[in-house]
Amino acid sequence: MPSTKTEQMVMASLKARHRKEQSFKLLGIAAIIMALFFLVTLMTSILSKGLPGFFQYYVTLEVELERERLDPAGDLSDQSLFDGQAKKIIQEAVLAKTGAKKRNEKKAARKLVSNGSDLRLISFVQANPELLNSRQSVKFALDDDADSYFRGFVKKQTPEKQRRLSDLQIAYLDQMQADGLVSYEISDYLFFGSASRNAEMAGIKGAAIGSLLTLVVCFVIAFPIGVATAVYLEEFAPKNKITELIEININNLAAVPSVVFGILGLAIFINIFGMPRSIPLVGGMVLALMTLPTIIISSRAAIKAVPPSIRDGALGVGASKVQATMHHVVPLAIPGMLTGTIIGMAQALGETAPLLMIGMVAFIVDIPGGVTDPGTVLPVQIFMWADFAERMFIQKTSSAIIILLLFLIVMNGGAIWLRKKLERRW
Amino acid sequence: MLELGEVIVNCADVSVFYGDTRAINNISIDIEKQSITAFIGPSGCGKSTFLRTINRMNDTIDSCRIEGRVKVDGEDIYAPSVDVVPLRAKVGMVFQKPNPFPKSIYENVAYGPKIHGLSNNKNHLDEIVEKALTRAGLWAEVKDRLHDSGTGLSGGQQQRLCIARTIAVEPQIILMDEPCSALDPIATSKIEALMSELSAEYTIIIVTHSMQQAARVSKRTAFFHLGDLIEYDSTDTIFTNPKEQKTEDYITGRFG
Ligand SMILES: Nc1ncnc2c1ncn2[C@@H]1O[C@H](COP(=O)(O)OP(=O)(O)O)[C@@H](O)[C@H]1O
Numbered sequence: 150m151p152s153t154k155t156e157q158m159v160m161a162s163l164k165a166r167h168r169k170e171q172s173f174k175l176l177g178i179a180a181i182i183m184a185l186f187f188l189v190t191l192m193t194s195i196l197s198k199g200l201p202g203f204f205q206y207y208v209t210l211e212v213e214l215e216r217e218r219l220d221p222a223g224d225l226s227d228q229s230l231f232d233g234q235a236k237k238i239i240q241e242a243v244l245a246k247t248g249a250k251k252r253n254e255k256k257a258a259r260k261l262v263s264n265g266s267d268l269r270l271i272s273f274v275q276a277n278p279e280l281l282n283s284r285q286s287v288k289f290a291l292d293d294d295a296d297s298y299f300r301g302f303v304k305k306q307t308p309e310k311q312r313r314l315s316d317l318q319i320a321y322l323d324q325m326q327a328d329g330l331v332s333y334e335i336s337d338y339l340f341f342g343s344a345s346r347n348a349e350m351a352g353i354k355g356a357a358i359g360s361l362l363t364l365v366v367c368f369v370i371a372f373p374i375g376v377a378t379a380v381y382l383e384e385f386a387p388k389n390k391i392t393e394l395i396e397i398n399i400n401n402l403a404a405v406p407s408v409v410f411g412i413l414g415l416a417i418f419i420n421i422f423g424m425p426r427s428i429p430l431v432g433g434m435v436l437a438l439m440t441l442p443t444i445i446i447s448s449r450a451a452i453k454a455v456p457p458s459i460r461d462g463a464l465g466v467g468a469s470k471v472q473a474t475m476h477h478v479v480p481l482a483i484p485g486m487l488t489g490t491i492i493g494m495a496q497a498l499g500e501t502a503p504l505l506m507i508g509m510v511a512f513i514v515d516i517p518g519g520v521t522d523p524g525t526v527l528p529v530q531i532f533m534w535a536d537f538a539e540r541m542f543i544q545k546t547s548s549a550i551i552i553l554l555l556f557l558i559v560m561n562g563g564a565i566w567l568r569k570k571l572e573r574r575w
Numbered sequence: 576m577l578e579l580g581e582v583i584v585n586c587a588d589v590s591v592f593y594g595d596t597r598a599i600n601n602i603s604i605d606i607e608k609q610s611i612t613a614f615i616g617p618s619g620c621g622k623s624t625f626l627r628t629i630n631r632m633n634d635t636i637d638s639c640r641i642e643g644r645v646k647v648d649g650e651d652i653y654a655p656s657v658d659v660v661p662l663r664a665k666v667g668m669v670f671q672k673p674n675p676f677p678k679s680i681y682e683n684v685a686y687g688p689k690i691h692g693l694s695n696n697k698n699h700l701d702e703i704v705e706k707a708l709t710r711a712g713l714w715a716e717v718k719d720r721l722h723d724s725g726t727g728l729s730g731g732q733q734q735r736l737c738i739a740r741t742i743a744v745e746p747q748i749i750l751m752d753e754p755c756s757a758l759d760p761i762a763t764s765k766i767e768a769l770m771s772e773l774s775a776e777y778t779i780i781i782v783t784h785s786m787q788q789a790a791r792v793s794k795r796t797a798f799f800h801l802g803d804l805i806e807y808d809s810t811d812t813i814f815t816n817p818k819e820q821k822t823e824d825y826i827t828g829r830f831g
């Protein structure tokens with residue numbers, strides 16, 4: 150039983166305190182449930198749309214690999230194969246399979262196989278020249294409308310005028326499927342294809358490589374500059390009005406909308422320095438500007454977290470300021486600096502707006518071979534695909550989002566791993 | 576008047592300011608070579624601040640400003656031409672909280688000799704490390720794990736490692752700022768024994784809040800109060816027959 154006066158008063162107020170604690174706890178749980186709900190909704194939506202995008206429908210056709218027609222110059226060079234009649238040979242195979250005779254029938258049948266199939270046949274021939282002058286089964290992608298039919302997005306019940314496939318085309322497709330020629334497989338175009346207006350051929354390879362190149366440029370520029378700035382400001386700069394002003398500006402820059410950095414890049418790198426548009430080099434430079442404040446702020450925090458006693462220890466045995474910093478402070482701060490950098494880079498990886506400003510939104514079919522080749526990046530590719538009307542682009546957009554998310558997860562995982570590996574206790 | 580042997584540190588009218596506040600008021604003091612001098616006084620009276628003027632560690636504090644003259648070995652250490660690097664190699668420091676580098680025991684001790692280029696080959700460096708650890712009374716305990724982390728040692732061992740790190744660069748003076756305040760009595764007595772041994776070769780100036788410690792180890796004692804040097808005499812005189820009322824009040828426990 151409560152004996153003292155204080156104890157009695159404490160007991161009296163205890164109930165209200167418990168109640169408050171309880172409601173606070175409930176509030177927190179509710180917030181977490183809300184957040185989880187949104188996360189699950191988002192993930193389900195992306196996964197349910199995106200996972201089918203990793204697959205597409207292919208048709209296996211028997212093609213006659215006549216050497217004279219495929220490779221007129223006879224040297225298997227790109228030029229010779231492009232001059233050949235790969236397209237015609239595939240069309241003949243389709244016509245033979247479907248038995249289309251009349252002009253409108255032929256036209257309908259030809260449209261069922263992807264436009265880019267000739268390239269696939271050419272690379273098949275280049276990879277297997279010994280198969281020339283024989284009859285081979287080769288797999289080709291179906292056109293995206295045919296693909297949509299097999300996915301059930303084009304329905305027979307819909308009046309013929311209102312769907313993108315005619316009754317005849319549907320009949321041909323049904324026949325191919327009945328013959329066991331149609332297969333649903335992992336889409337190689339998605340991973341190894343480049344930008345294309347044909348939904349069934351479009352892929353992320355070019356954009357992924359563009360993203361990689363851009364990030365490399367961003368890291369190479371932003372990390373050394375950011376770390377050097379942080380070290381200077383923390384360890385060497387006199388504390389006066391000027392450094393205070395610089396500090397405030399850096400903190401504010403971290404909150405500037407990214408598109409502003411794009412405009413800055415456009416004005417300085419492209420208009421003043423005359424660098425080309427659309428190249429990963431400029432993209433990386435713009436993203437470096439954007440990431441710098443994040444890197445500087447996190448690096449400074451990492452340096453601040455190094456106990457002053459370590460500096461004293463080094464200075465006490467006669468290390469110079471630079472030695473104390475380089476031998477002791479920076480090595481201890483590196484894990485924190487890298488974590489901040491990777492988080493900044495992950496942000497940069499997902500950035501679209503500033504890259505639109507410097508023209509990385511151009512439609513580029515070639516895969517960039519270096520930082521000065523025109524290219525685009527994953528988020529911009531997603532942004533462009535999301536704008537296209539074809540059914541298949543919707544799935545590919547979601548697939549690309551999943552791939553982008555995987556990139557981000559890998560980068561964040563890398564940050565955690567690095568921190569765990571490099572972290573030392575003192 | 577206090578009779579001193581050869582003087583190694585000579586301070587004249589030293590005042591130290593943090594911004595506008597004065598932490599040390601016009602202190603003049605001479606420190607005898609190769610002996611132990613203790614600075615005692617209530618906390619906040621400026622013992623650490625004054626100690627740190629002797630190796631210019633106060634330079635690292637932006638707001639800190641020093642007036643007066645400090646001579647080490649006859650050289651004015653605040654003269655514009657003086658570089659703090661050789662000064663701190665000559666005047667080493669051991670801190671209140673043991674602060675070994677988060678590196679191996681070996682590297683902790685080898686760091687000073689390395690940056691000062693005291694050794695140009697591995698064998699010689701090994702010798703320096705062994706000698707320093709031996710003199711710090713730590714060799715027997717760590718010789719089998721020189722490449723383990725220095726931060727894995729016990730508090731007392733860490734502090735002796737810091738002493739080894741300091742003496743590895745062969746300083747003339749060792750400043751110790753409450754080196755035992757974070758240690759247990761056994762570790763403390765080890766460090767005290769070590770100090771007595773080291774005082775044959777080195778000049779040691781120790782700040783301590785423990786009057787018993789000052790009485791046990793030091794030959795001279797300086798009593799500080801509110802930034803003033805109240806009394807400086809042989810330790811015996813300070814503890815048995817102080818001239819100033821304040822000193823007597825402090826050592827008899829009437830304030831502090
Ligand atoms: N870095 C600093 N900045 C401002 N004032 C300080 C600083 N260090 C110490 N002081 C002040 O100087 C006075 C003396 O401190 P200090 O030398 O640490 O005393 P002690 O070591 O005797 O306890 C105290 O009033 C303290 O508040």
Ligand SMILES: [Mg+2]
Pocket residue numbers: 622623624752
């Ligand atoms: Mg102190």
